[in-house]
Amino acid sequence: MDEKRVTWAELYFDLVFVFAVTQVSQLLHHHHDWAGTGRALVAFAPVYWCWVGTTVQANVRDVDTPRDRIGIFGVGLCGLFMALALPGAYGARGLLFGAGYWAARLVLLWLVRGIRRVWLGPYGVGVAVSGPLMLLGGMADGPARTALWAAGAACDLAAPLVFRRRLAAVTYHPGHLPERFGLFLLVALGESIVGIGGPVAGSDLHTGQLLSVAVAFVISCALWWLYFGFASDAMRFAVETAASRRDMIRRVFSYGHLLLIAGVIAVAVGFGETVAEPGHALGLGTVALLYGGCVLYLLSFSYTRWMMFGKVSPTRLGAAGLVLVLLPLMPHLPALTALTVLAVVLVGLNAVEHVRVRRDRARAGAETAAESEAALQV
Numbered sequence: 001m002d003e004k005r006v007t008w009a010e011l012y013f014d015l016v017f018v019f020a021v022t023q024v025s026q027l028l029h030h031h032h033d034w035a036g037t038g039r040a041l042v043a044f045a046p047v048y049w050c051w052v053g054t055t056v057q058a059n060v061r062d063v064d065t066p067r068d069r070i071g072i073f074g075v076g077l078c079g080l081f082m083a084l085a086l087p088g089a090y091g092a093r094g095l096l097f098g099a100g101y102w103a104a105r106l107v108l109l110w111l112v113r114g115i116r117r118v119w120l121g122p123y124g125v126g127v128a129v130s131g132p133l134m135l136l137g138g139m140a141d142g143p144a145r146t147a148l149w150a151a152g153a154a155c156d157l158a159a160p161l162v163f164r165r166r167l168a169a170v171t172y173h174p175g176h177l178p179e180r181f182g183l184f185l186l187v188a189l190g191e192s193i194v195g196i197g198g199p200v201a202g203s204d205l206h207t208g209q210l211l212s213v214a215v216a217f218v219i220s221c222a223l224w225w226l227y228f229g230f231a232s233d234a235m236r237f238a239v240e241t242a243a244s245r246r247d248m249i250r251r252v253f254s255y256g257h258l259l260l261i262a263g264v265i266a267v268a269v270g271f272g273e274t275v276a277e278p279g280h281a282l283g284l285g286t287v288a289l290l291y292g293g294c295v296l297y298l299l300s301f302s303y304t305r306w307m308m309f310g311k312v313s314p315t316r317l318g319a320a321g322l323v324l325v326l327l328p329l330m331p332h333l334p335a336l337t338a339l340t341v342l343a344v345v346l347v348g349l350n351a352v353e354h355v356r357v358r359r360d361r362a363r364a365g366a367e368t369a370a371e372s373e374a375a376l377q378v
Helices: 008-030 034-060 066-088 094-111 122-139 143-162 176-200 207-241 245-272 284-309 314-329 335-377
Strands: none
Touching: 008 034, 008 066, 008 176, 008 245, 034 066, 034 094, 034 122, 034 143, 034 176, 034 245, 066 094, 094 122, 094 143, 122 143, 143 245, 176 207, 176 245, 207 245, 207 284, 207 335, 245 284, 284 314, 284 335, 314 335
16 A cells, blocks of 8 residues: 555644633633543543544545545534633533534534545544534533433544444555544654643743743653654554554554543643642642643553554553552642652653664564574585
């Protein structure tokens, strides 16, 4: 199969979701208790799924045409409406959020309408089931809205699993999807940079704030390294060599990256409440975002590695356990201390994995050399 590259229209489309991720972060920033975190996740899932639907249809079709560019921009406009609605999604803007989502699903179905029996699949579920649930949720109030939106999100997430046999006939380009999902993770990591710099940009920038900015940036770099330094190539290899690309894409990308991106967004919101006052204690809520987001991020890699190779990641699993043990110790310590401890754990994890990778490569090279020498002797 020829290599499929990301189009300029897709990259432009991603700019909408830069704004959407920022709006989700703001929603979580204002309400980050358990209930608020759940509502933010329920609101983020449809936004993410619109992006996933657009990315998958761009993977299986040639979208570098005027018709498809217009369609992608149409989904982008619907995503922009959803992003504008997010700050008041559980208030006066709920109807705008639900209607924007359903409109996006209708545009996506129009884009893929040439595919035989497309209604019997995830795109049909988005139009016939989850879209109406989101619209009804926007017209409801209180817990009913949350319940209807959660049901709509659950239908979307379950659709690729329910229709996995039909999706088996789809031909996926293996290089395009890893690149697209990596770009979305970069969008989330970009939000962590906003979380670091935004709270202190208008202040006097004393030494403590500069130190907290530097340490928080080290954490963001360490999160980047864990994905792009080690995992992204493994994910592409897994898709290229999988017996069922459909299952690999669903498990590792559609589901696994939802967890990865949610973890990064939580860390970004934690940065926003940390760097401005490095000498103050954080409190349990902020520590839960900062440390809990890292735990979710690290555990997600064990999930994706198990899906790819049937193995867990012992180093990342151990680091997640260490961060979880440290979490209850941090709420009463200064914010800069909490940041520094987390940075040490993540940088140490990257260093350990770097050494392990070098050692394994050296061992593999020695074994190859020994096999070559034995073959020559024979």
